[in-house]
Amino acid sequence: MAPGIVEPQPAPKSSFPKGLAGPKEAFIGGPQAYNKTAEENGTESQPAASHPNYLPVWDAETKYPPLEPFTHYEHGKDADSTFPDLLGDGISINDITPLTGAEVRGLQLSTLTDKAKDQLALFVAQKKVVVLHDQDFADLPIPEALDIGAYFGRLHIHPTSGAPQGHPEVHLVHRGAGDNTAQQLLENRTNTVTWHSDVTYENQPPGTSILYILDTPAAGGDTLFSNQAEAYNRLSPEFQKRLHGLTALHSGERTNRIVAKCVVELISR
Numbered sequence: 001m002a003p004g005i006v007e008p009q010p011a012p013k014s015s016f017p018k019g020l021a022g023p024k025e026a027f028i029g030g031p032q033a034y035n036k037t038a039e040e041n042g043t044e045s046q047p048a049a050s051h052p053n054y055l056p057v058w059d060a061e062t063k064y065p066p067l068e069p070f071t072h073y074e075h076g077k078d079a080d081s082t083f084p085d086l087l088g089d090g091i092s093i094n095d096i097t098p099l100t101g102a103e104v105r106g107l108q109l110s111t112l113t114d115k116a117k118d119q120l121a122l123f124v125a126q127k128k129v130v131v132l133h134d135q136d137f138a139d140l141p142i143p144e145a146l147d148i149g150a151y152f153g154r155l156h157i158h159p160t161s162g163a164p165q166g167h168p169e170v171h172l173v174h175r176g177a178g179d180n181t182a183q184q185l186l187e188n189r190t191n192t193v194t195w196h197s198d199v200t201y202e203n204q205p206p207g208t209s210i211l212y213i214l215d216t217p218a219a220g221g222d223t224l225f226s227n228q229a230e231a232y233n234r235l236s237p238e239f240q241k242r243l244h245g246l247t248a249l250h251s252g253e254r255t256n257r258i259v260a261k262c263v264v265e266l267i268s269r
Helices: 036-041 114-127 142-151 181-186 228-233 237-243 253-267
Strands: 092-095 102-105 130-132
Touching: 114 130, 114 142
Parallel strands: 102 130
Antiparallel strands: 092 102
């Protein structure tokens, strides 16, 4: 799953300094690759940021308490499965694949009633990925955008990314102006395809993500989604049996080491 910008679920897991560069930022740019003036004004090769209020800030001082368990309420359970408040007149739906993904046009996320949000939660659970076209989400004041995300669950603070000033719940996937880390990545790889799922080491990992695009590169940057439940369903019964009972250890230890290294580098400047 791609990184979401609002991931409604648990509070931060540990006392990491907020938003310092982690494994992703080693490739997409962290504080060491960030020039705020260039972002705001643009460069010869990159226009100015369309939403400067979303430019990342890295804070080496702020720390958060360990995660506390919480009870998540799933609003999709309250929804009318005929979606009368969500998919009414003027709404068009196009399935992306037979089993995963749908495009919806004519629906504005920022104007949904609570009933419509409940139905959206159920619709997303069924389709796994829902693409909403022509949204004003990025133009909303950031607190209003966060309020929409918070309806679906507790907001999550990602431990390894910069965030807009005062809004650590927004996880930015960011590459700075003039940053050549993508080229460095290609020096040792034949492609840039990297499958991942964020923060799987959390006891209560995020269940829903709202991903919206602010600025895109001229080329590259595609985001793909996979349905792991369907991948399992398509295995042969015998292969499925081989997986039963297996366990995996999900750890944030590598993130801890990289974040600590970046803290030292940042403070030493």
